[in-house]
Amino acid sequence: MFYFQQHSLRTTTTAHLMQTMSLIPLTALELYQHVEAELAANPALELIAERRCPVCGRLLPEGGYCPVCTRPISADGSEPIVFVSQRTDFVGGIGKRGQEEGEDEDEERFFKQPENLAEYVLQQIAPELGVEDRALAAYWLSHLNEDGLVDVSIEEVAWYHHVPVERVRAVQRLIQRCEPLGVGSCTTKEALLVQLDVLKEGNWVAELAQRMIVDGWDLLGKRQYGELARLLDCSVANVEAAVSYIAQNLNPFPGRGHWGQESNSHRSGQAYYVPDMIFSTADLNGKTQIMVEIIQPLAGTLRVNPLYQKITREAQGEQREELRSDLERAVLLVKCLQQRNHTLQRMMRLLTVMQRDFILGDERSLKSLTRAELAQQLGLHESTISRSVANKVVQLPNGRMLPLASFFVRNLGVRSVLRELVAKETYPLSDTELMNGLAERGFVVARRTVAKYRALEGILPSALRRPTGKRAV
DNA sequence: CTATGGCACGGATT
DNA sequence: AATCCGTGCCATAG
Numbered sequence: 001m002f003y004f005q006q007h008s009l010r011t012t013t014t015a016h017l018m019q020t021m022s023l024i025p026l027t028a029l030e031l032y033q034h035v036e037a038e039l040a041a042n043p044a045l046e047l048i049a050e051r052r053c054p055v056c057g058r059l060l061p062e063g064g065y066c067p068v069c070t071r072p073i074s075a076d077g078s079e080p081i082v083f084v085s086q087r088t089d090f091v092g093g094i095g096k097r098g099q100e101e102g103e104d105e106d107e108e109r110f111f112k113q114p115e116n117l118a119e120y121v122l123q124q125i126a127p128e129l130g131v132e133d134r135a136l137a138a139y140w141l142s143h144l145n146e147d148g149l150v151d152v153s154i155e156e157v158a159w160y161h162h163v164p165v166e167r168v169r170a171v172q173r174l175i176q177r178c179e180p181l182g183v184g185s186c187t188t189k190e191a192l193l194v195q196l197d198v199l200k201e202g203n204w205v206a207e208l209a210q211r212m213i214v215d216g217w218d219l220l221g222k223r224q225y226g227e228l229a230r231l232l233d234c235s236v237a238n239v240e241a242a243v244s245y246i247a248q249n250l251n252p253f254p255g256r257g258h259w260g261q262e263s264n265s266h267r268s269g270q271a272y273y274v275p276d277m278i279f280s281t282a283d284l285n286g287k288t289q290i291m292v293e294i295i296q297p298l299a300g301t302l303r304v305n306p307l308y309q310k311i312t313r314e315a316q317g318e319q320r321e322e323l324r325s326d327l328e329r330a331v332l333l334v335k336c337l338q339q340r341n342h343t344l345q346r347m348m349r350l351l352t353v354m355q356r357d358f359i360l361g362d363e364r365s366l367k368s369l370t371r372a373e374l375a376q377q378l379g380l381h382e383s384t385i386s387r388s389v390a391n392k393v394v395q396l397p398n399g400r401m402l403p404l405a406s407f408f409v410r411n412l413g414v415r416s417v418l419r420e421l422v423a424k425e426t427y428p429l430s431d432t433e434l435m436n437g438l439a440e441r442g443f444v445v446a447r448r449t450v451a452k453y454r455a456l457e458g459i460l461p462s463a464l465r466r467p468t469g470k471r472a473v
Numbered sequence: 474c475t476a477t478g479g480c481a482c483g484g485a486t487t
Numbered sequence: 488a489a490t491c492c493g494t495g496c497c498a499t500a501g
Binding site for chain 1: 475476477478485486487
């Protein structure tokens with residue numbers, strides 16, 4: 001029999017196979033590629049059009065989700081619904097998004113997988129372009145460097161293709177709005193502005209960031225915050241806040257895949273815009289029910305080909321051995337897939353309960369949590385959690401994509417108390433005073449650290465806090 | 474002189 | 488082993 005935990009297979013399997021064993025660390029995209037490759041290489045595996053719930057195995061209704069696994073667990077909606085879904089639309093390219101997911105036609109099981117960033121972007125915009133513009137777009141994208149920026153000028157391209165500059169610009173504009181936001185810009189500055197334009201939620205930080213990039217680009221590069229503040233006629237702390245907003249929400253190199261301060265070195269380029277899990281909400285007697293969809297990008301059910309199984313059983317001698325090894329691989333893959341689904345499901349359920357408010361959009365109610373804690377509660381090894389979290393991307397109900405790793409933060413306690421202290425202050429407290437205040441409440445940190453948190457929370461320095469009043473963020 | 478930000482190092486986390 | 492985070496020291500602004 002097989003074991004899927006930390007133990008290795010002691011059967012005839014090779015070392016290489018053991019590596020492929022755990023599918024848990026794989027992202028949706030990787031899983032898709034992995035399965036596709038396996039499917040092509042191993043005749044014992046088959047993907048049948050029949051849709052079954054990957055978790056409980058029940059037959060799915062037309063285009064729907066498993067009636068059992070997606071049933072509310074508790075009537076008040078406090079328990080999240082976590083289920084595995086088989087949608088492939090994200091992996092196959094955004095272009096398909098508008099259409100339906102129900103097609104089970106065999107030929108359509110797998111979309112063409114974009115080989116690189118350029119192709120991926122092209123797929124997104126192709127439907128909106130005429131033939132000529134498509135060529136233009138392709139040309140433009142062929143100049144993408146690994147940062148997702150283009151180093152030829154619009155004029156050059158226009159000249160080369162004998163079309164008006166405006167035309168090229170229009171195409172570029174279209175490209176820039178694709179995922180990853182800002183691709184195909186000529187400069188970092190341009191990329192940031194595009195992102196800002198799409199993302200800005202009308203909040204003051206974003207506005208300021210925009211002005212900052214437009215007017216104070218050079219100063220920004222030199223980190224001359226004081227100068228910037230003067231130029232933009234605002235406080236240094238505001239500048240700081242805007243800078244941190246940029247650092248956290250924008251990506252100067254659209255091709256290098258990730259947002260925020262999380263860094264995942266491999267998985268560069270294509271990646272973060274394919275969510276691995278999607279949160280959505282539904283109303284349930286006034287209570288908000290959270291649903292978590294774990295993407296398993298298979299349009300159908302993966303299983304061991306029964307015919308193959310039969311042949312193997314009947315085969316003799318050497319041939320039989322050959323067949324058996326394929327069969328084992330197939331069985332292994334299927335089981336690993338189940339294992340992955342099960343583990344991820346458990347993890348997401350717990351995670352969703354703990355970070356409920358955060359998921360619902362309240363940035364501030366992110367609770368501090370470490371991977372180790374979660375591992376303990378789930379009875380899993382912490383490295384398992386680490387790896388399942390690494391490189392994965394989730395989509396929140398509000399549409400925002402962020403790394404799953406952002407659910408794990410260490411010191412939220414201190415930071416929320418800090419906010420509270422500032423909110424209640426009668427006069428602008430200095431960092432040192434804040435430090436003491438925090439210490440009284442049990443958070444002993446250095447003065448320097450207080451300053452850092454302050455910046456992170458977008459709170460102004462004491463000297464400048466009074467005139468502007470308090471920040472509601 | 475006080476309050477803060479930058480830089481960089483060491484310990485903790487993953 | 489690679490990364491992240493808290494801190495100490497120093498420079499700078501007010």
